[in-house]
Amino acid sequence: MVWAYVLGIMPAMSGMFTSFVRFEAVFPLFLALGASLGKPGRGWALASALGISLALHVWLLWRFVNFDWAG
Amino acid sequence: MVGLASRGLRADYIWKLLYLGVLWVALGLWGDIEEARFRGVMMHWPRDGGPVFASHFATWDGAHYLYLSEEGYGPGLRSNAFYPLYPLLVRWTSALTGGSHLIAGMALANLFSLLGWVLFYEVARRRSGPEMALWATVFLVLFPGSLFYQFVYTEGLFFLLLMLVWMGMERKRYSWVCAAAFLLPITRAIGWSGRMCWGSCRR
Numbered sequence: 001m002v003w004a005y006v007l008g009i010m011p012a013m014s015g016m017f018t019s020f021v022r023f024e025a026v027f028p029l030f031l032a033l034g035a036s037l038g039k040p041g042r043g044w045a046l047a048s049a050l051g052i053s054l055a056l057h058v059w060l061l062w063r064f065v066n067f068d069w070a071g
Numbered sequence: 072m073v074g075l076a077s078r079g080l081r082a083d084y085i086w087k088l089l090y091l092g093v094l095w096v097a098l099g100l101w102g103d104i105e106e107a108r109f110r111g112v113m114m115h116w117p118r119d120g121g122p123v124f125a126s127h128f129a130t131w132d133g134a135h136y137l138y139l140s141e142e143g144y145g146p147g148l149r150s151n152a153f154y155p156l157y158p159l160l161v162r163w164t165s166a167l168t169g170g171s172h173l174i175a176g177m178a179l180a181n182l183f184s185l186l187g188w189v190l191f192y193e194v195a196r197r198r199s200g201p202e203m204a205l206w207a208t209v210f211l212v213l214f215p216g217s218l219f220y221q222f223v224y225t226e227g228l229f230f231l232l233l234m235l236v237w238m239g240m241e242r243k244r245y246s247w248v249c250a251a252a253f254l255l256p257i258t259r260a261i262g263w264s265g266r267m268c269w270g271s272c273r274r
Contacts, residue, residue, distance in 0.1 A: 027211065027233070031195055034207030046206070056215040064218060065098065065127040067108035 079192045079208070083185050086212065090221060091181075098127050113149055114138055116173070129173055133223035136161065140172045156257045157225045176223035184220035184227030188212060190234035194241060229258045 037046040063069035104122040109115055115122070116129035116137050129137055135150040139158035144151055157179070164175040188208060195204035211217060219226040232251040239247030255262030 027191060027230075030191075030207045030211040030214070031199070031203075033210045034195070034203045034205070035199060038203050038206035050209065050213055053210065053213040053215060057213055057218055060215050061094070061218045062097075064222075065094070065130060066102060067104060067112060067130055070131045 079189050080185065083188050083212070087181055087185060087221065094221075098124070102127060125173055128177060129223055133176070136223050136225070137172050137176060140165065140176065154225065154257055154259055154262075156254060157228050160228070161223075173223065177221075180223055180227045181221060182227075183231045187220075187227060187231035187234050190231065190238055194234065194238050197241065225259050229255065229262065232258060232262075 033049065036042075037049055060069060102124075104126055106121060109122040109126065112131065112134070114134040116126055116134040117123065118134075118138070132153065135153050136158050138148075138150050139153060139155070140161035144155075157176075160179055161172055161176045164179055165172045168174040168178065188211065191211060192204050192208045195207050198204075199207075217226075220230070232255050235247050235251035236255070239245060239251065
């Protein structure tokens with residue numbers, strides 16, 4: 001909780017979201033997602049979350065490698 | 072446990088090969104860099120001349136890290152804002168890559184993130200079981216911000232050190248924790264929080 005607060009919530013409340021997407025070190029978020037969406041019977045929610053994540057990943061990657069977005 | 076870790080390592084390794092391979096082909100087909108965008112950033116690589124194909128892999132902060140590994144710190148440089156551990160490791164490793172700091176930086180970033188992902192899976196599995204650990208790792212790898220793990224950025228090294236702190240605390244291997252917590256703040260500014268968390272846990 002301390003870690004998630006320091007890396008996730010505090011920068012979001014005190015900044016302009018610059019480079020916020022790079023705070024992937026907020027690893028408790030992924031544990032929470034895995035625990036909540038990885039349960040049986042939540043296939044659609046899991047697939048939707050992963051699909052959105054992958055689509056955003058590809059879009060931002062393409063912009064990043066072409067000097068169009070810095071993170 | 073060794074078998075699971077080995078399978079995880081192999082899966083992550085294949086993912087990285089596919090990721091960079093597909094990106095390489097896509098850039099080769101469609102990825103010309105606009106000269107104005109290349110010139111518009113504070114630091115670009117290569118520093119002399121126009122953009123080359125490899126410039127795609129050294130964009131933004133990556134060019135700063137490459138500058139630091141090649142030239143070091145100096146007065147009045149914007150690159151001074153970046154922390155020293157990763158560029159120092161790139162400089163040392165470039166001796167093994169024929170003097171190419173870009174290849175050394177890419178290799179290190181991918182190696183560190185690969186190991187970081189495997190450690191993340193391991194500690195998550197010990198805490199919550201293999202299925203939850205698997206999905207947590209998939210979310211981590213696909214997260215939009217995880218693209219930086221593949222480039223000349225400090226994210227991979229930072230995450231690996233963070234996982235060493237976490238694993239060391241869980242297994243009561245305080246020498247790992249101490250070493251990783253010492254290195255975190257010289258990797259990225261936010262590394263101070265790793266030391267703070269360790270301090271609060273010790274109390």
